[in-house]
Amino acid sequence: MHRSLPVMDQRKFGETLRRDAWWVPNVFVVTILTSFLVYATYAAFANAHYTSGPYLSPFYSPEIWGDSPHAWFGPKPVWWPGWLPFSPALIILPIPALFRFTCYYYRGAYYKAFWADPPSCAVGEPRKTYWGEKSFPLVMQNFHRYGLLLSFILLVFLWHDAWLAFWFSSGNGGTQFGIGVGTIVMLVNVLLLSGYTIGCHSMRHVIGGFRDKLSGSRARKVAYDCSSACNRGHMNWAWCSLFSVALTDVYIRLCALGVITDLRIL
Numbered sequence: 001m002h003r004s005l006p007v008m009d010q011r012k013f014g015e016t017l018r019r020d021a022w023w024v025p026n027v028f029v030v031t032i033l034t035s036f037l038v039y040a041t042y043a044a045f046a047n048a049h050y051t052s053g054p055y056l057s058p059f060y061s062p063e064i065w066g067d068s069p070h071a072w073f074g075p076k077p078v079w080w081p082g083w084l085p086f087s088p089a090l091i092i093l094p095i096p097a098l099f100r101f102t103c104y105y106y107r108g109a110y111y112k113a114f115w116a117d118p119p120s121c122a123v124g125e126p127r128k129t130y131w132g133e134k135s136f137p138l139v140m141q142n143f144h145r146y147g148l149l150l151s152f153i154l155l156v157f158l159w160h161d162a163w164l165a166f167w168f169s170s171g172n173g174g175t176q177f178g179i180g181v182g183t184i185v186m187l188v189n190v191l192l193l194s195g196y197t198i199g200c201h202s203m204r205h206v207i208g209g210f211r212d213k214l215s216g217s218r219a220r221k222v223a224y225d226c227s228s229a230c231n232r233g234h235m236n237w238a239w240c241s242l243f244s245v246a247l248t249d250v251y252i253r254l255c256a257l258g259v260i261t262d263l264r265i266l
Contacts, residue, residue, distance in 0.1 A: 011124030013116070022120040029113035032239075036246055040093070043249050047087035049256035050249070054164050054175075055182045057249040058189060062157040063088045095154055099147035104201050105238050107141065145202040155197055158190045168264075179266040185251050189244040196237035199230025 016022070043050070043059050050057040051068040063070045065077050066088035076086040084090075100106055111117045118125035133141050165183040167175040197203065207224045230237060254260045 010128065013124050013126045014119065015124040016120075016122055018120075018122055022123060026113040026119065029109045032242070033110060033113075036242060039246055043253070044089040044093050045085055045087055047085070047089070049253045050089070052182070052252050052255035052262065053169065053180075054167055055186060055252045055255065055262075056161050056164075057089075057252045058158055058161070058186075058193075058245050059089045059093060059249050061092065061154070061161050064091055092154070095147065095150045098143060099151040099197075100238075100242075102141045102144035102147055103238065104144070105234050145205070148197070148200050148202045148206070151197055152203075155190070155193060158193060162186045162190045177266075178264055180262045180264050182251060182255065182262045184265075185248050189241075189248040192237065192241040192244045195230050196234070196241040198227050199232075199234045199237050200227075201231065201234075203227050204231060 040059065043057070047066075050060045051063075051070055056063065056068070056070045060066065061070075062072065064072050065075060065086075067075055071088070080086050112119055116125055117127070131138070133139060162183075165186045166177055166179060168178045168180070170176040204224060204227045207220060207227055251260075255262050
């Protein structure tokens with residue numbers, strides 16, 4: 001004999017039987033991501049105080065055009081729209097922004113925190129139907145893999161910046177090896193960004209998924225295991241690297257403004 005199971009009414013928005021503080025992580029996500037977006041927007045349009053000695057802010061790297069000694073091709077390009085304030089960061093930041101905005105972890109975080117979709121497990125959400133990610137703008141999430149590949153290229157330049165952070169002006173037109181607090185800050189930042197990028201879900205596909213098997217290459221298997229190891233802590237890499245990018249820019253900005261002096265360790 002078949003017995004029909006009762007159909008429960010869909011929970012109303014915010015309705016839940018949970019007694020824990022399920023909303024706390026959402027408050028954290030909204031506060032941190034909003035603060036980062038506000039500061040990153042300010043830093044991008046400031047177009048000043050983003051370099052100090054051998055240090056270059058990760059928001060501006062690589063500096064393709066700009067006024068600092070780190071610029072590749074000199075000041076503002078002739079094709080830049082006259083109505084748009086110029087900043088080297090506006091050329092670079094769309095790439096890591098695309099990578100992070102479409103990141104699988106961040107999607108789960110801001111879908112809950114900003115859109116309440118759903119607010120949390122077993123908590124009622126505001127909409128009644130499932131939309132998925134097949135229509136604009138959420139279909140843009142499929143560009144995540146391309147954001148990964150472009151961000152990986154930027155990561156190479158950030159490692160180069162970390163290397164340059166070990167070389168200080170010697171006063172006679174040359175450079176000499178040294179270590180400053182800024183050197184450590186930039187090195188930690190690129191290490192955290194590397195862990196976040198290598199542990200990306202799409203990176204595992206790039207390493208091992210193109211051929212759907214790993215047995216044919218020992219090197220590919222090792223690379224895949226390394227990516228998987230970072231992937232297990234992907235949430236931690238995501239948050240720590242977000243903080244490190246902002247703090248690195250803040251440190252270099254304060255040094256450039258003369259608010260603080262970079263302490264030379266060596």
